Structures are given as C-alpha cells and as structure tokens.
Amino acid sequence: MSSIALDSVGLRFADGTRGLDNIDLTIADGEFVALVGPSGSGKTTLLRTIAGFIAPTNGGIRIGGELVAGDKTFVQPEHRRLGMVFQQHAIWPHWDVAGNVGYSLRLAKQPRQARAARVAEVLELVGLAGMEKRNPSTLSGGQRQRVALARALAASPRALLLDEALSALDEPLRARLRLELRTLTRAMGLTVVHVTHDRDEALALADRVVVLDHGRIQQVGTPEQLVTEPGQPFVARFLSDATVIPGKVADRRFTAADHVLRLTRDQIDGSHVDGSGSIAILPGNIRLHPAAGTGPHGIVVSSLFGREGSDVVVTWDGIDFRCLVPGRRPAVGEKFSIEIAHALYYPDDTTRSSEGPSAELSVSPRAEESETIAKEPMQKRAR
Amino acid sequence: MRGRAPSRKQFLFPASTTKGDRSRWDGISWLRVAAWLFCASVIATPLSAIAFQAFSGNHLPLLLQGDVLEAGLNSLVSAGLSATGAVLIGMALALLLDRTDLPGARILRIFMLTPLLVPPFVGAIAWLGIAGPAGPVNRFWSDIFGAPLWNIYGGDGVVFLLTVHSYPIAYLIIGAALRRVPSDLEQLARIGGAGAWTAVRHVTIPLMKPALLSAFTLTLVSNLADFGIPSIIGLPERYVTLSTLVYRYIQSGTVDAPLEVVSTIGLLLLVLAAIAVIADTLVSRRKLELDGGTTITVPLRLGRAKPAIALTTWTTGLALTALPIFALTTQALLPAPGVPLTWENLTLDSFRRALGSPSTATGAINSIVLSVGAGIICAIVGLTIGTLITRLRSRDNAILSGIALLPQAIPGLVLAVGWLIIAPQLGLFNTPWLILCAYVMAFLAMVVQSVNAPLRSTPLALEEAARLAGASRARALFDISWRLAAPAAITGGVLVMLTAVRELTISVLLVAPGTQTIGVLIFNLQQAGAYNAASALSLIITVIGLAGLGLTARGIRA
Numbered sequence: 039m040s041s042i043a044l045d046s047v048g049l050r051f052a053d054g055t056r057g058l059d060n061i062d063l064t065i066a067d068g069e070f071v072a073l074v075g076p077s078g079s080g081k082t083t084l085l086r087t088i089a090g091f092i093a094p095t096n097g098g099i100r101i102g103g104e105l106v107a108g109d110k111t112f113v114q115p116e117h118r119r120l121g122m123v124f125q126q127h128a129i130w131p132h133w134d135v136a137g138n139v140g141y142s143l144r145l146a147k148q149p150r151q152a153r154a155a156r157v158a159e160v161l162e163l164v165g166l167a168g169m170e171k172r173n174p175s176t177l178s179g180g181q182r183q184r185v186a187l188a189r190a191l192a193a194s195p196r197a198l199l200l201d202e203a204l205s206a207l208d209e210p211l212r213a214r215l216r217l218e219l220r221t222l223t224r225a226m227g228l229t230v231v232h233v234t235h236d237r238d239e240a241l242a243l244a245d246r247v248v249v250l251d252h253g254r255i256q257q258v259g260t261p262e263q264l265v266t267e268p269g270q271p272f273v274a275r276f277l278s279d280a281t282v283i284p285g286k287v288a289d290r291r292f293t294a295a296d297h298v299l300r301l302t303r304d305q306i307d308g309s310h311v312d313g314s315g316s317i318a319i320l321p322g323n324i325r326l327h328p329a330a331g332t333g334p335h336g337i338v339v340s341s342l343f344g345r346e347g348s349d350v351v352v353t354w355d356g357i358d359f360r361c362l363v364p365g366r367r368p369a370v371g372e373k374f375s376i377e378i379a380h381a382l383y384y385p386d387d388t389t390r391s392s393e394g395p396s397a398e399l400s401v402s403p404r405a406e407e408s409e410t411i412a413k414e415p416m417q418k419r420a421r
Numbered sequence: 422m423r424g425r426a427p428s429r430k431q432f433l434f435p436a437s438t439t440k441g442d443r444s445r446w447d448g449i450s451w452l453r454v455a456a457w458l459f460c461a462s463v464i465a466t467p468l469s470a471i472a473f474q475a476f477s478g479n480h481l482p483l484l485l486q487g488d489v490l491e492a493g494l495n496s497l498v499s500a501g502l503s504a505t506g507a508v509l510i511g512m513a514l515a516l517l518l519d520r521t522d523l524p525g526a527r528i529l530r531i532f533m534l535t536p537l538l539v540p541p542f543v544g545a546i547a548w549l550g551i552a553g554p555a556g557p558v559n560r561f562w563s564d565i566f567g568a569p570l571w572n573i574y575g576g577d578g579v580v581f582l583l584t585v586h587s588y589p590i591a592y593l594i595i596g597a598a599l600r601r602v603p604s605d606l607e608q609l610a611r612i613g614g615a616g617a618w619t620a621v622r623h624v625t626i627p628l629m630k631p632a633l634l635s636a637f638t639l640t641l642v643s644n645l646a647d648f649g650i651p652s653i654i655g656l657p658e659r660y661v662t663l664s665t666l667v668y669r670y671i672q673s674g675t676v677d678a679p680l681e682v683v684s685t686i687g688l689l690l691l692v693l694a695a696i697a698v699i700a701d702t703l704v705s706r707r708k709l710e711l712d713g714g715t716t717i718t719v720p721l722r723l724g725r726a727k728p729a730i731a732l733t734t735w736t737t738g739l740a741l742t743a744l745p746i747f748a749l750t751t752q753a754l755l756p757a758p759g760v761p762l763t764w765e766n767l768t769l770d771s772f773r774r775a776l777g778s779p780s781t782a783t784g785a786i787n788s789i790v791l792s793v794g795a796g797i798i799c800a801i802v803g804l805t806i807g808t809l810i811t812r813l814r815s816r817d818n819a820i821l822s823g824i825a826l827l828p829q830a831i832p833g834l835v836l837a838v839g840w841l842i843i844a845p846q847l848g849l850f851n852t853p854w855l856i857l858c859a860y861v862m863a864f865l866a867m868v869v870q871s872v873n874a875p876l877r878s879t880p881l882a883l884e885e886a887a888r889l890a891g892a893s894r895a896r897a898l899f900d901i902s903w904r905l906a907a908p909a910a911i912t913g914g915v916l917v918m919l920t921a922v923r924e925l926t927i928s929v930l931l932v933a934p935g936t937q938t939i940g941v942l943i944f945n946l947q948q949a950g951a952y953n954a955a956s957a958l959s960l961i962i963t964v965i966g967l968a969g970l971g972l973t974a975r976g977i978r979a
Contacts, residue, residue, distance in 0.1 A: 142890035
C-alpha cells in the first residue's frame with residue numbers, strides 16, 4: 039500500500055472548460071478517503087486522473103513517492119499498479135470468474151499454479167470461495183461487484199480506487215457491502231479513494247472526506263469536522279442541507295438581505311467582523327412554534343417522514359427553510375413561526391475567488407485569517 | 422456512424438492533445454496505419470480511378486445521347502418506383518407482422534423474408550417460369566381469352582421484380598425502427614384519447630420517418646445498378662438500364678474508349694448515390710432521442726377486418742415467396758420449357774447436365790474460393806476498423822469509418838468499373854484476384870456494421886479495468902473488445918461469404934476466361950437458352966444459401 043500525493047493538479051479540457059482546479063491533496067498510506075460533490079463537481083474526473091485515464095494539464099501526482107504524472111512524465115494506467123472497481127462492475131463477460139480475477143496475474147506472467155492460488159485466496163477474501171468456474175452472467179449484482187473487488191485486489195495494488203462502486207446496488211445489499219468493504223480495507227490496510235454521490239456513505243466509510251465543487255476542493259476533513267464545522271456555506275448546504283441566507287453583520291447583529299430575519303450575536307457562531315456575509319442554518323437548529331396571531335410566520339410546503347424527525351420545508355418571507363422536526367409531523371399548509379437556535383456565519387471573502395481554496399486537511403480555512411473567531415460557540419452548539 | 426453518445430467523449434482514453442502522449446506510438450498506431458493503407462488501396466484507389474478516367478476525356482455529350490439518356494432514365498424510374506414500392510410494402514409488413522394480432526405472423530415473417538436469400542437474377546429466372554410469355558399463367562389465359570394476362574418481360578416486370586427483391590431489406594430496417602419506438606409513447610397517446618390506429622398514425626409512423634428514408638435510400642442505391650433483373654427481364658423487350666448498357670459497352674466495342682465512357686456513367690451513378698446518402702444523413706441528423714421502452718407492446722386488434730386482412734396478406738405473401746421457388750423447382754425438373762407438368766415428364770436431366778459440365782465445377786470452385794476469401798478478409802479487416810473507430814478516440818475516426826462504409830452506398834457496377842480500370846496496372850487483369858478485391862471492397866461495410874453494434878454497447882470500463890490490471894492499450898483492446906466482438910465479425914464474415922457466392926453484377930463485369938463464378942455461369946446458361954439447366958443450378962444455390970443462413974442464424978442464437 040502506498041500514499042497518493044496530488045500537487046496543484048489542474049485539468050483543462052480541450053474545449054476550454056476546467057475539469058480540475060489546483061487540487062492539493064495528500065492521502066496517507068492506508069487511509070480511506072471519500073470524494074463527494076454534486077454531479078459535475080469533478081470527483082470522477084479526479085479519480086480518473088489518479089488512475090491515469092486522464093492526463094492533468096498541470097501539477098504532479100505521486101503514488102508511493104513515485105512521480106506518475108508531471109511536467110515531463112506520464113505513466114500509463116497499466117503501469118501504475120492500482121486496482122479499480124467501477125459502478126457497473128465491468129466484469130468481462132467472455133471469461134469465467136477466475137479468468138476475470140486472474141487477468142492481471144496472467145499479464146504479469148505469473149505461473150499458472152501461483153495464479154490459481156492467489157485467485158482462490160482473493161475470492162475467499164471477498165466471500166466468493168470456490169466460485170472460480172462460474173460464468174459471470176449467472177452471478178447476482180452483489181456477487182459481480184465482489185468479483186470486481188477481487189479482480190481489483192488480485193495483483194496487490196498500491197491503492198484501490200472505487201468509482202461509485204456501490205451505487206448500482208439495491209439498498210439492503212449496499213449497506214451490507216459497505217460494511218464488508220470497511221472491514222476488509224481496514225484489515226488489509228488498503229489505501230482507498232472512494233468516489234460517491236451518497237453523502238451518508240462517504241461520511242460512514244471514510245477516514246477523511248473531500249468535498250469538491252466546480253473542480254475545486256471546498257473542504258477536506260474528518261466526517262465529524264465536516265458535519266459540525268462546515269468550512270463554507272456550500273459544504274453546509276451540500277452535506278447537511280443547511281439553509282444559506284446572505285446578509286451583513288453590523289452593530290453586533292446579523293441582518294438578512296431582502297428578508298425579515300435578524301439574529302443577535304448569541305445566535306451566530308463564527309467571525310463577527312462587521313461586513314457582508316452569509317449564514318448557514320443546519321436543519322436541526324431550527325425550532326418551529328405554532329404561529330400565534332399575526333406575527334411573522336412561515337408555511338409548511340413539504341413534510342417528509344424520517345427516522346430522526348420529519349424533514350420539513352417551511353417557506354418564510356420567500357426563503358425555504360429546511361428543518362428537522364422531531365415528534366409530531368407537521369402537515370403541509372400549517373403555519374409556524376421560526377426560531378433559529380444557532381447559525382454559522384461566513385463573512386464574504388474577496389480573496390477566495392481569485393486565489394482558489396486552500397485545500398490542506400484543515401478545518402475552516404478562514405480560521406487562520408480571522409482572530410476574532412469565537413471558539414466557544416462551537417461547543418455550545420452541541421445538542 | 423450515427424448515434425455516438427457525446428457524453429462518452431471526455432471519458433475516452435486520453436486524447437492525443439495532452440502531454441505525455443508524445444511517446445504514444447504503440448501497437449494501436451501501427452494498426453491504424455495499416456487500416457488506412459488498406460482502405461486507401463482497396464476503396465479509395467478504384468474510386469479515384471473512375472473519377473480520373475471520367476475526366477480524362479470529355480464524354481458528357483455522349484451522356485446526353487439517346488442510348489445513355491434513355492438508359493439513365495429507365496434506371497432512375499425503375500429504381501425510384503421499386504424503392505417506393507419496397508418501402509410501402511416494408512412498412513405495411515412491419516405494422517402487420519410486428520404490431521397486430523395477424524394469425525400466423527411468425528411463420529409469414531419467415532416466408533416474407535425469403536426473397537432476401539434468393540439472388541435477384543435467380544428470382545428473375547424463377548418468375549419467368551410463372552409470368553413469362555410461355556409460363557403456365559399466360560398460356561392458360563391465352564387459351565381462354567386469346568391474349569396473355571401479363572407478360573413479365575419489359576419495364577413493368579423489372580420494377581415488379583426489383584420491388585420483390587428489395588422489400589425484405591426495407592422491412593428489416595423499418596421493423597427494427599418500429600421495435601425501437603417505445604410502446605409507452607403510443608400508450609400515452611391512447612390515454613390522451615387517440616384510438617389504436619390513430620395512435621399509430623400520429624405517434625409511431627412519424628417517429629419511423631428516418632427509418633423509412635434510410636430504407637428508401639438503401640433500396641434505391643442497390644436497385645439503381647442491379648444487373649441480373651434488367652438483363653434477364655428488361656433486355657428481351659429492349660428495356661435498357663445503365664447497368665445493362667455498361668455491360669454491353671464493355672463486352673462489345675460499340676463505342677470508342679469504352680472505359681472512359683463507362684467511367685463517366687459510373688461517376689454519374691456515384692453522384693446520384695452520393696446525393697441520396699447525403700439527403701439521408703442530413704435528415705437523420707435531426708435524430709429523435711428515444712428512450713428504451715420498458716412497457717410490453719400490446720398487439721393492435723384487427724377486429725372485424727381480421728379474416729379479410731389475413732387472407733389477403735397470406736395469399737400475397739405466398740404468391741410472392743413460395744410460388745417462385747415452386748416454379749423454379751418445376752423448371753429444374755422439366756426437360757424443356759413448355760413441357761406440361763406431369764409425373765412422367767419429371768426428370769433430373771437438367772441437374773445432371775448442369776452439374777456434369779466441367780465449367781460448373783470450375784465456377785463452383787471459383788465462387789467458393791473467392792467468397793470464402795472475401796469473407797475471411799472482410800471479417801478480419803472489418804473487426805480491426807470497427808474496433809479502431811468505436812473504441813478509440815482519434816480525429817480521423819469519422820473519415821476512416823466513412824471510407825469503410827462508403828462502398829455500401831455505391832452501386833456494385835461502379836465498383837466493378839473502378840477495378841476494371843486499375844486492373845492492368847496492378848497486373849490483376851484476367852485473374853480471379855480482381856474479383857476478390859472487388860468483393861472485399863463491396864462487402865467490407867457489412868462486417869464493419871455488424872461489429873459496430875456490439876463494440877459500441879461494450880462499456881468502456883471493461884477496457885479500463887484491463888488497463889489497470891496491467892494491459893497496454895493494444896492488449897486491452899485485443900483481450901476485451903476484440904474478443905467480445907469476434908462472434909459478430911464471424912457472423913458478418915459468413916454473411917459476406919453467402920452474399921459473394923451468389924453475386925452477379927460485379928462478377929459479370931470482371932469475369933475472365935477460367936475465372937467465371939457460379940452466378941456468371943447461371944447467367945450465361947440463361948442467356949444461351951438453357952433455361953432448365955439454369956433453373957436447376959439456381960435451385961441448388963438457393964437451397965445452399967437458405968441452409969447456410971439458417972445455420973448462421975442458429976449460430977447467432979446459440
């Protein structure tokens with residue numbers, strides 16, 4: 039197993055669009071990293087760049103210290119010694135299970151016996167012991183994905199790349215494979231890069247999660263960090279369905295632009311410098327109270343049942359607030375007044391747009407820039 | 422060439438624009454160079470030779486001269502009328518056989534496709550036995566009414582036979598398109614208040630328009646230069662088409678510089694074909710995206726008209742398909758034309774005579790060697806070109822694919838003329854290899870097209886997985902895509918073989934002493950008046966063709 043280091047990797051497609059923008063990321067030996075982001079954010083592009091199917095236009099990539107992509111070098115995918123599992127499993131239909139799993143060993147000119155032994159070993163690892171002679175078309179979806187995993191692992195790759203590897207599977211099976219994947223990769227000490235559009239999967243599996251948008255890294259952190267201290271309004275909205283409202287801070291209070299919402303200092307975490315910025319309100323930090331009389335109130339426009347509480351959208355003065363409501367499930371059309379328990383404040387950063395995000399494995403990058411950041415509200419917010 | 426998924430583009434192997442690719446001169450590049458050389462020599466050279474010959478002297482006045490003008494008009498009219506008829510029959514068949522509760526549709530479909538397996542000139546010989554001036558129908562009619570019912574000789578007969586031999590292709594194209602129209606769309610129209618047939622008229626048929634046009638273009642181009650039918654059916658009534666005219670010019674020195682004149686005619690045909698293909702491409706460019714239908718198609722009910730429609734369809738179907746084969750069989754078993762069909766008169770003499778002649782043996786061997794050779798070459802080259810153009814991104818893909826598929830849109834007559842021009846320079850004149858070259862040129866597109874479908878639908882991830890497993894670009898291509906498309910290439914190769922073994926138009930122009938093929942042999946027997954021997958040989962190769970295709974079809978399913 040090896041580390042993977044990306045050094046200001048950029049990619050510009052032939053038509054001029056940016057695929058990746060200044061990606062700095064170091065994945066430690068044995069680390070499980072998940073790449074998440076909305077569709078078109080560049081997460082698959084980044085994975086395929088690591089795999090060697092796309093050559094970056096600038097920057098360098100090192101796998102286990104060896105430069106595989108740089109100014110003068112480009113190592114072809116077949117020489118990178120990586121394993122990869124694709125969303126649609128990509129099992130070669132003209133070979134049996136052993137033929138699929140043992141292909142990389144055959145290419146490496148391993149003797150037949152050693153090959154058979156290794157194939158049996160890997161198949162046992164993924165729970166398919168004795169399935170060597172099976173025709174792929176007789177396998178179930180889950181079994182095929184296991185074959186794909188065994189195939190990726192057969193030649194002892196330096197790192198395992200998963201491209202939406204579990205996304206094509208049905209839910210109960212997916213959860214089981216997720217669990218098995220976690221156990222297996224931990225036991226083997228595998229370096230894993232896992233691309234997924236499933237936020238919960240990324241948070242559940244990974245040591246660290248990388249949030250991408252528009253080809254840039256928006257934030258890197260442990261799942262806990264990303265959920266409790268999203269570094270940007272975008273991350274809060276993408277990972278936690280936060281409601282983001284622009285406005286400005288002045289006289290120790292936040293005034294929303296074009297909205298009646300006002301928040302006092304106690305309600306806001308984060309930097310308190312006067313100026314314009316945005317607040318992000320996590321669904322769990324909104325309380326709904328039955329509207330009394332003619333005071334300011336919102337109307338429930340959607341209410342979906344969930345295990346931890348109802349997923350409710352309340353429209354208040356033109357803005358949709360996404361709330362997590364425990365207990366009784368509000369009905370559509372009901373009127374509520376909205377109380378914000380806490381909001382995260384993000385001052386507008388003029389330098390950010392030109393410089394690009396700093397993508398170290400930091401918490402919110404702004405923390406270093408602003409000394410007035412309030413440290414204590416972070417703990418206060420814990421429920 | 423069509424229907425390339427644009428979304429796949431950026432995920433194909435790294436383009437040659439990115440750095441690090443300078444060293445990318447690998448096995449694939451050699452393969453591409455080889456494919457280009459092959460296409461240049463076997464396809465581009467004969468075609469440019471035609472253009473060169475045509476422009477080397479000004480023969481345009483000759484084109485406006487009586488003979489050529491009349492032949493051109495006849496070609497255009499007969500091809501246009503027969504293509505229209507074929508498309509109409511094809512559409513009616515597609516709707517009736519694939520969308521209604523017509524009784525016995527499955528069996529009738531097999532019957533209706535048989536003309537596809539019978540070479541057009543064999544069809545002409547067979548139909549002569551039914552509706553020829555001395556055929557049973559006309560003799561019976563003459564006995565009662567004093568005049569024959571319908572003499573198949575002449576322009577109307579040519580149009581009729583061209584239609585009979587091109588509607589199966591039209592039906593296959595239209596039927597495939599019909600199956601791609603999701604029945605959800607039709608059912609939505611029903612929910613919206615349309616009756617069953619209204620839904621078909623308003624939703625299904627408009628969606629099939631590109632297929633109707635493709636079917637029309639394809640049948641038009643192939644009918645434009647068919648040789649067998651106009652020469653057997655048209656010439657006795659002095660109904661001359663371009664192909665029979667070219668044959669006459671080349672066989673007998675009726676004009677000065679016959680090759681130049683013929684090239685001019687060829688170029689004209691080429692331009693006509695090009696116009697048809699361009700029109701087709703332009704129309705199908707405005708392609709409608711159709712999602713795969715998931716709903717099960719509910720057959721339309723014919724209702725009260727069912728018995729009448731069933732009777733008409735079955736009668737017409739059997740008359741068009743079973744009758745000629747029956748006629749061919751009786752002719753083959755009778756000693757001479759006009760002998761009444763009774764048990765005592767039946768004889769195997771015609772077979773004995775046809776098979777016993779030494780020229781039959783030569784013809785059979787020539788045909789088998791040439792068609793097997795063409796099948797093998799086309800399968801290998803077609804698979805290579807198909808793989809290159811579908812699995813790898815390169816700027817020259819569109820052109821390479823265009824050149825490989827081009828001969829399909831060019832009348833076989835033109836291809837033959839092209840080879841005739843360059844043969845002396847290549848030292849191929851009067852050798853069977855000339856025919857082989859022309860066969861490969863004419864039928865390569867069959868394999869390219871049959872491998873394109875499986876190659877396009879193979880997910881790219883299959884090759885990428887092989888790359889990551891340590892296979893080079895060429896190795897991944899060979900181990901995965903190539904292997905997966907091999908069955909389709911073999912099927913395509915067998916199709917080439919079965920088509921080439923019964924070919925007439927190209928062979929008849931390129932034939933030399935000792936290189937005659939079975940098709941030419943039958944044609945010559947027919948021309949020499951040995952109708953029954955010609956019928957016997959025709960019957961044999963028809964049966965062999967049917968059996969061969971039946972086996973191939975079974976092989977595909979297994």
